[in-house]
Amino acid sequence: MGTNYRVEAIAKSRGLKSTIYCTFLTFIVLCAMIWACAAEAQPYRFTSVSIEGNQRVESNTVLSYTGIKRGETVTGGQLNAAYQNLLGSGLFESVEIVPQGNRLKIVVKEYPTISRINVEGNKRLKDEDILEFLQSKSRRVYSPSIAEADAAQITAAYRQQGRLSATVTPVLIPRSENRVDLVFEVTEGRVVANERIGFVGNRYFSDRRLRRVLETKQAGLFRAFIKSDSFIADRLEFDKQLLADFYISRGFVDFNIPDVTAEAARTRDAYFITFSIQEGQQFKIGEVTTSSDLAEIDPDAYLAILKIKTGQVYSPSGVENSIARLERLALQQDLNFIRATPRITRNDADLTLDIEFVLEKGPRIFVERIDIEGNNTTLDRVVRNEFDTVEGDPFNPRAILNAAERIRAMGFFSSAEVETREGSAPDQIVLDVDVEEQPTGSLGFGASYSTTSGIGLNANFSETNFLGRGQTLSATIGTVDNARSLTLAFAEPNYLGRELSFAINGGYSEDTADKYQVTNFFFSPSFEFPVSENGRFQVRLGFRYEDISSVDAAASADIIADSGNLWKSSVGYKYSFDSRKTGLNPNAGYLLSFEQDYVGPxxxxxxxxxxxxxxxxxxxxxxxxxxxxxxxAGAINVLSGSTKITDRFFLNTAQMRGFEPNSIGPYDTATSDPLGGNFYAAARFEAEFPIGLPAEYGITGGAFLDVGSVWGLDDKSSVPGIDDGLHLRSAAGVSIFWKTAIGPLRFNFSRPILKQSTDKELNFEFTISTAF
Structure with missing residues (x-):
């Protein structure tokens, strides 16, 4: 009983003490709040202000930041605001405001001035590249926040190179007169590579095929040279868009990427990236129709010009191409403001998409003017030439989008944006073109090697926006074993402001064969223009000085008879058709060309x-x-005289594998010299396929079959013993393709199937071509 009483008494005593403590603490807090409010409300009136510690900053400037005027009544809150304003100016390292009766004392410590800025420890990024994007500058006031932001910017630049462990620390080195040297100490760290890129959920396309779509690459044998295999988180978003474009262009309209994970290896020197994808079903085009409520529109006539057909795999580019065709036909019929709107009906039962193109009147809006900004070098007319629209034309949104794409494709600008805004009236539109120019000139040096021509060196200069006129000027010097050349070229893509290309090509070449040498000077102007959506037509003139010299006495009598020099002139044309320009089928394409030249006086x-x-x-x-x-195939139809060896056709290894270049065709049976022929034909068939090696190695295999021949001479009566008959040759083989950091390598292993006894075989060919 006594024990319980004592416990209860102790508890009551502790509770009383706790209550007293809480009451006292509350009293103290209330007193502090009352004092703070009193201090806040306490008025001050200063008849004088003294400023100490400032060296560069004028006293009046310091006082202006406070917002306090002499003789003005201020509160404690205003003094606190003045303190914050001085610190926020970025000019002072520390600030002290001391009221002393009617006198206000302000003591400041200024930030030092930056004398020099240095970067130390950087090897992968040059000093000038880093200093270019820094906000901190010499002879400006040092700011810790700006210096930290600069350090973060440098770190971000290293992260773009895959060096995620890079650190940058700003360090100050004091100098006299309140000056400092600002040094950014860089620890670059190692490159974090993409050890593995995988996909989950893909059934139609393999991992190997999808990796080729991505800009991010998987580390391979040459990981020390290939920058695209470094892990960069921001690049993954672009890769997601590339994958979406790839699938949708192949009819997978429901394609989705729910997640992308990037897991670091335990050693923190590599990442494993996994794309989780949902392919969906592949849709094809169902019924294609056109309709219109406009009396002047004949839907059947518009339907007839469409290229997309029932049964084709659905592609957004095919729909866009169809819309452009329909609206272009309307313009050709002098029907303005006609818009083609696709209405797509989904048929899940048979996985088709019915497309109805509705032709209707759009709003009556005109282009008031086109404003171009940012083109400091490029002339306005160069940009305007990419527009099919001029001031006063009806506004066509699709035509403007196409023009914007053409401007970006010119390669003159790092960015090009085309925006619209209302003009002087509701039915007027102003087009604002904002571009940012980039370097358009290049100087390159290269090397090449092949088993047939040996080691070659070349140098080239190119300027694609010469004097800001959109013109191309280029020069190339090349040399290989027994041959050298110099070529000059100039091109104006919009001659007279029209879609007409004017070009001039000229140069010099010197080739040394086994028993003779050929020297050429040539000059050729030409015009080229489009004749259809995919077709182009070229007309040209040619002038050539040719000299066949150093002819061996043991050479064929035909070659000896051809020795000497002469001038040649020619006029010709060329038609070419490229199905890839419309891009309707991303998996197939073809290119056709036909050309003729009349060689005369x-x-x-x-x-x-x-x-x-x-x-x-x-x-x-x-x-x-x-x-x-x-x-x-080629043919020379002689009208008069006889052709020379330099006029005739020869087949090289790019046209016919398995044989040494220029070794097949008509030849002198007495000397075994190849003479070339007036006719030739060659067919090549090839397959490229994976051979089971990891995709990151960039190695694929191939198999090929070549068939061809050269035959026919126009005058062989003067030289007996010439065989110019049609003898078919063929060769088959396998290839190894290897995409490396130093360029594409190709190894051809071939064996002739049909050949003549005088033919020279070439069973192995290795080529490499690169520029550095």
Whole structure:
């Protein structure tokens, strides 16, 4: 009983003490609040202000930051605001405000002035590149916040190179007269590579194929040289867009990327990236129709010009191309403001999309003017030439979007934006073109090697926006074993302000064969213009000085007879058709060309030279295998005289594998000298496919079959023993393709199937071409 009483008494005593403590604490807090409020409300009136510690900053400037005037009544809150204003100015390291009766004392300590800025420890980024984007500048006041922001900017630049562990520390080195040297100490760290890029949820396309779509690359054998295999988090967003564009262009309209994960390795020197994707189903085009409520529109006539057909894989680019065709036809019929709107009906049962193009009147809006800004070097007319629209034309949004894409594709600008705003009236539109120019000149040096021509060196200069006129000026010097050349070229893409290209090409070449040497000077002006959506037409003139010299006495009598020099002139044309320009099928394309030249006065013969070429490419097996086919043929129809060896056709290893260049065709049976022929034909068939190696190695395999021949001479009566018959040759083989950091390598292993006894075989060919 006594024990319980004592416990209760102790508890009551502790509770009383706790209550007293809380009451006292509350009293203290209330007193502090009352004092603070009193201090806040206490008025001050200063008849004088003294400022100490300032060296560079004028006293009146310091006083202006406080907002306090002499003789003015201020409160404690205003003094606190003045303190904050002085610190916020970024001019002072410390500030002290001391009221002394009627006198206000302000003591400041100024930030030092930056004498020099240095960067130490950087090897991967140059000093000048870093200093260019720093906000801290010499002879300006040092600011800790700006210095920290600069350090973060440098770190971000290293992260863009995949060096995620890079650190940058700003350090001050004191100098006299309140000056400092600002040094950014850099620890670059190691590159964090993408050890593995994988995909989850892909059924139609393999991981190997999808990796080729991404800008981010998986680390391979040359990880020390390839920057795109470094881990950069910001690049993943762009990769997601690339994947979406890839799938949607192939009919997977429901494609989605729910998640992208990037996991660091335990050693923190590599990342494993996984894209979780949902492919959905591939849709094809169902019924395609056109409709309109306008009396002047004939829907059937518009339907007839469309290229997309039922059964094709759906592609947004095909729809865009169709819209452009429909609206262009309306303009050709003098129907302005016609808009083609696609209405798509989804049929999940048969996985098709019905497309109805509705032709209707758009709003009556006109282009008031086109304003161009940012083109300090490029002339306004160069940008305006990319617009099909001029001031006063009806406003066509799609035409403006296409013009913006063409401006970006010129390569003159790092950025190009085209915006619209209302003009002087509601039915007027002003186009604002804002561009940012970039360097357009280049100077390059390169090297090449092949088993047939040996080691080659070349240098080239190119300016694609010469004097800001959009013109191209280039020069190339090249040399390989027994040959050297110099070429000059100039091109004006919009001659007379029209879609007409004017070009001039000229140069010098010198080639040394086994028993003779050929020297050429040539000059050729030409005009080229589009004749259809995919077709272009060129007309040209040619002038050539040719000298065949150093002819060996043991050479063929035909070659000896051709020795000497002469001038040649020619006039010709070329038509080309490229299906890839419209991009309707991302997995296939073909290129056709046909050209003829009439060689006339000055030549040893007057003749018509004809060339025809056809090339096609198709991806199959979910784009894992690429099939290629090419056919070309040429003919010389002699009108008078006889052709020289330099006029005739020869086949090189790019046209016919398995044989040494220029070794097949008509030849002198007495000397075994190849003479070339007036006719040739060659067909090449090739497949490229994976061979089971990791995709990051960049190695694929191939198989090929080449068939061709050169034949026919116009005058062989003067030289007996010449065989110019049509003898078919063919060769088959395998190839190894290797994409490396120093350029694309190709190894061809071939074996002739059909050949002549005088043909020279070439069973192995290795080529490399790169520029540095």
């Amino acid at each position: 000055g030549s040893s013969a007057q003749y018509i030279r004809t060339l025809a070429k056809a090339q096609a490419e198709q991806s199959i097996m979910q784009e894992e295998v690429i099939l290629r086919a090419a056919f070309e």
